[in-house]
Amino acid sequence: MILHDALTRGLTDHPDSLVGNLGTTLTYRQVLAAAEVRSEALLDTLPGDTDGPPRVAISRRNSPAYVSDLLAVLAVGGVPILLDPLLGAAELAELFTSCDVDAALHDSATALSVEHGTVTDCAGSAVWRPEHRGRRRPPLHPDTEICRLSSGSTRSPACIEFSGAAVLAASRAWLAASTLGPADRVLCFAGLYNGLAFNTSLVPGLLAGADVFVPSGLPSPGNVARHLVALDPTVLVAFPAAYDAIAASSNDVAAPVSLRLALSSAARLDPATSTALARRSIHIADYYGIAETGPLTFNADPAPGGGQGYPLPGVTLRTGEREDGVGVLLARSASMGTRYLNYPGEFEARVDGAGFYRTSDRGSLDDDGRLRLAGRVDNSLDVGGRKFAADEVVDVLNAHSEVTDSAVALVSGRDRPVLGAVVVRSGPVDATDLRRFCLTRTAPYKVPERIVFVDELPRSGAGKVQLGKVKAILSAGVRGGTKGEELDV
């Protein structure tokens, strides 16, 4: 298990470096000790007869305990599956079944109220275990050491298998480009399960011996400002939505003395935001990476509107075409995932004979070799840097007993995109009821802000939903649709 060995070596070599937040901070030495306690408890908790390594989901908010949990699962020879803690019970249940998860670690026993399982204590953390073992256990690739999720490429979140070599290759490339070292203090507002945090802060940070601070609260401008003042980080990591909020705020968030790098990814950063923050001496490097390939570009000297930077060491980017002739970016990296555990064949179908992964992003390399992204070619959605498929939301809406059909899209709002749904109903459900239903099943960011009820969805002669008309209905913000319907927001 090369990932466990490498991480443990990073912590052992820098015993006094820190992992924490403003409330709780542990030294690397203490993290290792906590991991040992948790791993002993895990050995007592996990079934001893799993077919292959035990699959342990970690669904926790950012904290030092996240790191010790990750190390503990690796230490017992398990494969950690890192999940967004905001996922709803229905999403967790589907993932636990489709990946045949043997256990799940979570902050809260109530949040783990997934059917057909029991929740017990594992050295102070709630652990869920299935009552019945899965009949179909999708095999893990022999090299798989960790799994993370990808949303937007498949109808529901796909579980990407990564070898230890791929994870370490991503980290080594990042360390070489970012020159992260033991003197750095990384302040990361992204969830540790997410590639932005995992590939720029968690793994490279621990390998380098940096202090890694991981707040769990929302990155409001005031919260970011308090952390900047208290921690004086050298590296700031956050989603575009956090930077947008800072730029729009009257809270005069300024760069701390030591800040040398601010990172953003997951969606193109608004040039107005990067310009506004550059005036406050916060120069944001907006890099490109996707869950399946790891980080792909970096720019140590970013300028507002200057694109996504240069390919990382070991990365090759080029443009190509999908089967339908639509142009997309192709990426090859040593940090690429192996396959989807719960969507057999779908990952492999996107990798060509030369090892290039076919992304759903459009973009080009300029004469200097810098990448400039130009948008997406599929119907995946991005809300504040969180990607997911529109079909995920449709499935949740259509699961309501009084919903017969629905379509989902992002439309322009007053000052940012708004997630909207056009819904055909068969009963008296209203928008609030429908959102309440969705919130019990899915993450809050996938719940439509705007809901318009119609008698029927606009469809083409072939029966395909006409997305342009759906967006027009949602954008109108007034009674609209195909037959003079009710707006209910």
Next chain:
Amino acid sequence: MSDVDTEIAELIAETSGGAVGKDLALDEQSNLLEKGFSSLSFLQLIDALETRYGVYIDLEEDTTFLGRVSGIVRFLKDQNVV
């Protein structure tokens, strides 16, 4: 309904990007997420509350009080700012 209730409802309406009107914000039957208030709107609401009232909202702790006007008003009263 107090003036503070109305003020908070207006802040919610402003920061919701049009998703939640003032009257809907004052309806205590459902929380803001159920009304269509997004996590991005919460970022703006928290910023607006901290800026207007000079308070510090600890986002590492339980923040469910932000889901209803009554919870926000109770928080501001506990902070002795209204």
